Amino acid sequence: MNQNIINARVTFRNSPIHILEQFTIKDMHGAYEKFKEESGLDECVIIQTCNRIELFGKSKSGDLEKIRKTWASLTGLEEEAFKENVKVVENQEALHHLLKLTSGLDSMVLGEEQILGQIKNSIASARESKASGQHLNALFDKAIRIGTRIRKSSGIGKGGISVGSMAVKLAEENIDELKTKRTLLIGTGEISTLVAKSLQRRGYAFDVTSRTLERSQTFCQTMGGNSVRFEEIISGFKNYDALFVATTAPYFLVTFDRITKAMKDKKNGMMILDLSNPRTVDERVATVEGVRLMNLDQIAEMVEKNIAARQNMVKTVESMIDEEVLALEASMKRLDAEPLVSDVFKNIDLLREKELQKALSMLEEKDKAKIKIIDELTKAIVEGIVSTPMNNIRKASEQGNHDMIELANRLFDYKRQKQSD
Ligand SMILES: NC(=O)c1ccc[n+]([C@@H]2O[C@H](COP(=O)([O-])OP(=O)(O)OC[C@H]3O[C@@H](n4cnc5c(N)ncnc54)[C@H](OP(=O)(O)O)[C@@H]3O)[C@@H](O)[C@H]2O)c1
Known part of the structure; x- marks a missing residue:
């Protein structure tokens, strides 16, 4: 991924309740403002439940020190506490963890339903605060769908104890x-x-x-x-x-x-x-x-002890997550190419429209049926020429081929072309 997805978390797995509660963020809206301004993250989502306080972030650089400092300033905790209790993972590991959350595998009570609702609320509140954007919105929407599917087909929530x-x-x-x-x-x-x-x-x-x-x-x-x-x-x-x-x-x-x-x-x-x-x-x-x-x-x-008794179920869900995470990672990487691809389509369509209007006025064509045929012809030519390179750019992005994306960005730089014209 050209963009880093970061997950920083303190949960019941590593920290007892008296420590966990110290990391609680009281003013969520204020926290989002602060993370946007000070952490170096372009997007972020905070998940806060009784068992966990987690931050998902997206950035190009991923300066962990800045993230830690921002979180510390929100809680009044010493940065040392973060080093001891906060676990940080990135990219594939972060996506994997999010799928564990949505499928209920990381919950205190295996497969419990509450966490799914809590994650939906978290992304809704991040959207409302304009803290999340294209990447995290897509990631969370997909992770919620995958988690729901895994729960249904594995039956992980059934027979569990609340x-x-x-x-x-x-x-x-x-x-x-x-x-x-x-x-x-x-x-x-x-x-x-x-x-x-x-x-x-x-x-x-x-x-x-x-x-x-x-x-x-x-x-x-x-x-x-x-x-x-x-x-x-x-x-x-x-x-x-x-x-x-x-x-x-x-x-x-x-x-x-x-x-x-x-x-x-x-x-x-x-x-x-x-x-x-x-x-x-x-x-x-x-x-x-x-x-x-x-x-x-x-x-x-x-x-x-309950988990030990349900180890087989855990293994089934883990292997489902392992399969899903690869597809999820590929679709997140594809997102890196989307701004370029949609820019190219937009710019080429503007050119097509301009040239079409020029030709129509030279022909002094008024017949609507004929205009429609010419319009569709130009669209088909553009589509035929542009789709293959654009799909190749998407594929390159999926495979993490940043050089190809960089090159494509330079080749299709219509803005600079217009300035030099
Ligand atoms: N949801 C989970 O998965 C989960 C799991 C384990 C533990 N917990 C923890 O369990 C606690 C309750 O969670 P919940 O999901 O049941 O919350 P909830 O559905 O929002 O209910 C909160 C309850 O707390 C009461 N309350 C709020 N402020 C109060 C105050 N100042 N004095 C007295 N009562 C007050 C509310 O009473 P009113 O009707 O009077 O407002 C309501 O009965 C939380 O601390 C949560 O962290 C939650």
């Missing part, structure tokens, strides 16, 4: 007789829905709370559970033995003081599962006697 089921399983493994315990779910979003489904399926009773009572009431009508008032619950956790917390609150909802107070009046222990990123449970609650705190890190460990 983050919600994992969390409930984790609670079961760590609490004796969860059925007899009082369980609270904080949040009514996508992840809470998965937790509620799993609790419901296994026959556990649970309370649900959300900032607005109506929202938790509607949630409980479809997902089960008993809706409770947020203000009362949040300052009195003493009635619960298991808390599942899945919110996007930008601060701790489950604080050290609230848990210390709750545990004073409690005979049983309490298990808290924080599924949020950034975390919404203060990690210091783990030091309160009787409290067991778990978060996405423990879920990731559990998922590793």
Whole structure:
């Protein structure tokens, strides 16, 4: 590729949740502005989910130092943190990774659907901020289509366990007789829905709370559970033995003081599962006697075991990705030639049109049928002459033959020709 595609990422695979959350970008629009101005990238797309913060970029040079500096200035982190946690890959490896993402192979829960929606949202927001352009728009559109196809034909999403089921399983493994315990779910979003489904399926009773009572009431009508008032619950956790917390609150909802107070009046222990990123449970609650705190890190460990059991499926999807990545790379390389090819067609058509009009006025031709025949004749001649060299240029671009593209750029430089005329 004449253009470099870069992927810089920090994910749950290399970094625990308390590190991951430090890389979170808070103001996405502002971040896009900054990346456009300072990173040296011509295009970029940011994917930010609870398990990853990833940057896809396109540039001719790909100055990694500048990218790191821009990201560091957005998070306030030292550049050293980037060296330790951020993995960078380029071109074929970057395309390969994007296909792993869209097909669900790099997800914490193998084949889960959420990531596809999150990637669609990411490219939509990059488009809106005018941060992505011809290359990344085409790349993401293709990768989404390929990922969807791979999911369908491999069945990777079927039989998988959701983050919600994992969390409930984790609670079961760590609490004796969860059925007899009082369980609270904080949040009514996508992840809470998965937790509620799993609790419901296994026959556990649970309370649900959300900032607005109506929202938790509607949630409980479809997902089960008993809706409770947020203000009362949040300052009195003493009635619960298991808390599942899945919110996007930008601060701790489950604080050290609230848990210390709750545990004073409690005979049983309490298990808290924080599924949020950034975390919404203060990690210091783990030091309160009787409290067991778990978060996405423990879920990731559990998922590793799940993956081991589904190794055959992983191999099938990997080989599908290996095949697709070559075609994807070729089509991205072809894009490098497109500006030249469309320029050539445009310029030659302008010439054709000019000469056609000249000839028609010399002939003083008015007959529409005849004019149409002459017009089509000129188009056919141009098409016949130009298509072969243009297809050869596209092919050369696909094969990474930059010399040929360079030469073609010089040969078909109509602008310079016009200036010297
Ligand atoms: N989506 C995934 O694949 C995934 C996987 C693992 C973990 N996670 C993490 O799980 C968390 C929830 O994700 P989600 O996809 O379920 O999000 P979501 O669908 O957007 O739902 C967000 C929930 O957070 C609540 N909330 C937001 N701000 C709040 C505040 N200040 N105080 C109290 N509640 C607040 C919302 O309540 P209101 O209705 O009152 O706004 C809503 O119930 C996130 O931290 C995410 O990173 C997500």
